[in-house]
Amino acid sequence: xxxxxxxxxxxxxxxxxxxxxxxxxxxxxxxxxxxxxxxxxxxxxxxxxxxxxxxxxxxxxxxxxxxxxxxxxxxxxxxxxxxxxxxxxxxxxxxxxxxxxxxxxxxxxxxxxxxxxxxxxxxxxxxxxxxxxxxxxxxxxxxxxxxxxxxxxxxxxxxxxxxxxxxxxxxxxxxxxxxxxxxxxxxxxxxxxxxxxxxxxxxxxxxxxxxxxxxxxxxxxxxxxxxxxxxxxxxxxxxxxxxxxxxxxxxxxxxxxxxxxxxxxxxxxxxxxxxxxxxxxxxxxxxxxxxxxxxxxxxxxxxxxxxxxxxxxxxxxxxxxxxxxxxxxxxxxxxxxxxxxxxxxxxxxxxxxxxxxxxxxxxxxxxxxxxxxxxxxxxxxxxxxxxxxxxxxxxxxxxxxxxxxxxxxxxxxxxxxxxxxxxxxxxxxxxxxxxxxxxxxxxxxxxxxxxxxxxxxxxxxxxxxxxxxx
Ligand SMILES: Cc1ncc(COP(=O)(O)O)c(C=O)c1O
Numbered sequence: 001x002x003x004x005x006x007x008x009x010x011x012x013x014x015x016x017x018x019x020x021x022x023x024x025x026x027x028x029x030x031x032x033x034x035x036x037x038x039x040x041x042x043x044x045x046x047x048x049x050x051x052x053x054x055x056x057x058x059x060x061x062x063x064x065x066x067x068x069x070x071x072x073x074x075x076x077x078x079x080x081x082x083x084x085x086x087x088x089x090x091x092x093x094x095x096x097x098x099x100x101x102x103x104x105x106x107x108x109x110x111x112x113x114x115x116x117x118x119x120x121x122x123x124x125x126x127x128x129x130x131x132x133x134x135x136x137x138x139x140x141x142x143x144x145x146x147x148x149x150x151x152x153x154x155x156x157x158x159x160x161x162x163x164x165x166x167x168x169x170x171x172x173x174x175x176x177x178x179x180x181x182x183x184x185x186x187x188x189x190x191x192x193x194x195x196x197x198x199x200x201x202x203x204x205x206x207x208x209x210x211x212x213x214x215x216x217x218x219x220x221x222x223x224x225x226x227x228x229x230x231x232x233x234x235x236x237x238x239x240x241x242x243x244x245x246x247x248x249x250x251x252x253x254x255x256x257x258x259x260x261x262x263x264x265x266x267x268x269x270x271x272x273x274x275x276x277x278x279x280x281x282x283x284x285x286x287x288x289x290x291x292x293x294x295x296x297x298x299x300x301x302x303x304x305x306x307x308x309x310x311x312x313x314x315x316x317x318x319x320x321x322x323x324x325x326x327x328x329x330x331x332x333x334x335x336x337x338x339x340x341x342x343x344x345x346x347x348x349x350x351x352x353x354x355x356x357x358x359x360x361x362x363x364x365x366x367x368x369x370x371x372x373x374x375x376x377x378x379x380x381x382x383x384x385x386x387x388x389x390x391x392x393x394x395x396x397x398x399x400x401x402x403x404x405x406x407x408x409x410x411x412x413x414x415x416x417x418x419x420x421x422x423x424x425x426x427x428x429x430x431x432x433x434x435x436x437x438x439x440x441x442x443x444x445x446x447x448x449x450x451x452x453x454x455x456x457x458x459x460x461x462x463x464x465x466x467x468x469x470x
Contacts, residue, residue: 005046008037009054012047016056016067017384017464019457022450027057027065074382077252077390077403079220080435086192086215086237087432089208106423107455108443112200112250112311112399115446118369119314120362123353131348138348141341144332145171145321149347152354153321160282161296162305162323170322170331171342174315175280176202177335178306178322182276183210183241184334185304185327191240194233194273196225198401198430198439200250203243203278214432215239221392221401224249224256227263234271241274246294248281251401251430251441253374253394255285261294269300274327279307280320281397283363286371291396301325309350311397312366313359317346370398374444380453381442384460386467398445404438408466411437416462422455 012033015021027033030044037044048065051057058068108115131138144150150166157164172178179202187193189211195203197216207214215237217229225244233239244264246256256264268275279293295305304327308320319342324331335341353359374394381391381402388405404410414426427439440459446452 004039005043005050008033008039008043008047009050011037012051013054013056014461016051017457018461019384019454021067022453022457023067023383025067026063027067029064074378074385075390076221076393077401077439079226080197080218082197082216082218082435083232084197084216084433086213089204089212089214089432106418106421107452108423108446109452109455109459110423110425110441110443112397112441112443113315113445114311114366114370114398117447118366118445120353120358123356123358123362124313124317124349127349127352127356128345130352131345134348138344140344142171142344142347143336143341145169145342146344146347146351148351148355150321152351156354157305157323160290161292164323168323168325168328170324170328170335171347172306172308172320172322172335173318173339173342174310174320175278175306175308176206176320177339178308178320179203179206179243179276179278180209181331181334182274182304182306182322182324182327183207183212183243185324185330186274186276187212187240192237194230194239194242196244196249196252198251198427198436199243200245200278201429204432206243212240216431216433217242219249219252220254221252222254222395224252224254224260225264227260227267230264231267234267234273239271239273241276242268243276243278244294245278245281247279247291248284248394248396250281250397251392251399251425253392253397253399253401255291255395256294258292258297261292262297265294265297265303269298269302272302275303277303277305279305280311282307283312284367284370284398285396286367286374287395288364288367295323298325304331312363313350313353317350318343319346319350367396369447370396370445373446373448374398374400376448376453377442377444377456380456381460384457386460386464388467389463394444398443400442400444402440402442404440404463405467406438408438408463410440413440413459413462413466417459420458422459424459 150169196219218226295303305323390403392401410427425441427436
């Protein structure tokens with residue numbers, strides 16, 4: 001009989017992990033389950049007690065058994081320990097696949113895009129209409145960016161410890177263009193550039209576009225890029241730049257302390273290697289305190305600052321900016337050669353939105369959404385993924401990095417999940433090597449719905465199957 005109640009317990013556990021019964025659901029009564037499984041009431045009760053002991057059920061007096069999954073204390077991923085050699089960056093087309101149109105029907109856990117419900121649609125509609133009525137002002141080339149936009153950016157930069165004037169700012173088509181322009185300004189094809197590892201795939205693509213070689217520096221899930229690793233790389237290779245996301249990196253979510261940012265800035269300045277800082281998540285700290293960018297500690301004009309409104313106002317506006325410092329002339333020239341200038345209307349619209357003062361209020365709500373979204377996602381992963389899984393604990397932004405138990409392939413999980421209309425980003429996209437093969441990145445920037453929770457539980461069930469299948 002012992003075997004039988006364990007079998008029933010296993011079957012119920014599988015139903016819970018697959019999301020058939022969810023956290024807080026009441027299980028059908030013991031008589032019904034007894035009939036369903038063809039066993040006695042006492043066997044069902046023994047199965048329930050087993051599941052209670054395993055931490056999946058809670059008995060409530062006179063009410064029955066409820067699914068109550070305590071989030072086990074899931075660890076954060078380890079810092080990858082690897083020594084890399086510079087390699088050319090090639091074939092990063094998988095990201096396009098994740099954004100393809102047919103993926104739109106899927107549960108959107110793959111891309112690092114905020115859910116449209118969380119974007120300030122009404123405000124940006126009003127500001128865009130206002131901008132469109134500006135007449136001739138909207139029709140010319142806006143080199144190097146609309147004055148009103150650059151003035152608003154200068155004000156925001158001053159508030160985070162970077163006192164610049166509008167003339168120091170170049171408007172770009174998103175942060176991606178800013179990073180490419182920064183790389184073009186300070187490197188020649190074939191040069192070696194250090195990046196965080198795991199790294200945002202767009203940074204690897206930017207290196208590929210410019211024809212650069214990459215050296216990947218291990219990155220800690222909460223402390224950011226390893227300064228020791230970077231120092232070793234500086235001693236060993238003729239680096240021409242380092243690209244980093246010190247505030248809530250993608251995919252790890254790491255936020256470097258001010259002390260470590262200062263060290264990063266000073267060690268690169270001492271080596272004469274420019275830092276290209278991507279601060280796209282800086283406004284999305286969950287605790288509401290806007291962290292300073294590394295640029296705030298730059299005394300040697302050695303940091304090229306890049307950011308955009310893609311994670312806050314809207315990715316479709318394609319509006320970003322950069323502060324190239326002494327590389328302004330070169331950055332402007334590269335931009336001019338590729339697309340001359342950034343569209344005027346989005347700049348005027350965002351400048352208007354910022355002037356109206358609604359942006360900070362909107363940010364308060366957005367941060368709250370992303371804090372809740374990432375916490376719920378983390379706890380759903382903790383409850384549904386197999387023992388040996390680790391997940392990052394981001395203090396800002398909305399992406400989570402999941403390290404699966406050794407030997408479980410993130411790529412295989414991605415393929416199986418896709419077949420069930422769940423879209424996740426497999427770990428191998430985040431490196432030029434296969435070292436993150438057992439990882440996934442999940443988007444926690446969506447409203448929490450039953451469909452979403454079921455998808456995370458289904459992923460957990462697939463990961464369990466992969467462990468068993470090993
Ligand atoms: C770290 C990071 N940098 C840059 C980008 C691209 O930004 P944009 O859409 O402004 O080009 C993203 C978008 O996912 C990102 O996560």
